[in-house]
Amino acid sequence: MSQLKSSTKPFEISKWEVKEAWEEVKANKGAPGVDGQSVDDFEKDLKGNL
Template identity: 55%
Template sequence: MSKSVHGSKSFAIPKQLVWEAYQRVAANKGAAGVDGVSIADFEADLQGNLYKIWNRMSSGTFFPPPVLAVEIPKPHGEGT
């Protein structure tokens, strides 16, 4: 894998982009994911957690966990 022209990181991901993504999740009152971390838990070390995500994404070592499956009940006879 080649390094980016912006330094030693594999991917040029602006920190602002990670901040904006966090703001969208927080505004949407995002629920805890499969890792069980709530917005409140994440915000306890917001700067550190955002940095960790940015650093791992930039270096190509961030692999998000699987999406949390949620069943949505449907009326009888309308799909699964």
């Protein structure tokens, strides 16, 4: 029988780190990821996404 995994993250990611990563992707004109979401689509709800 399998055990349930904890719903907590195994590590912390600060909002600052997410923002920094976003700025790098935008600067590089990053291609859509596995979810197919483009930079333009992501920016439509930037506050909600960051």
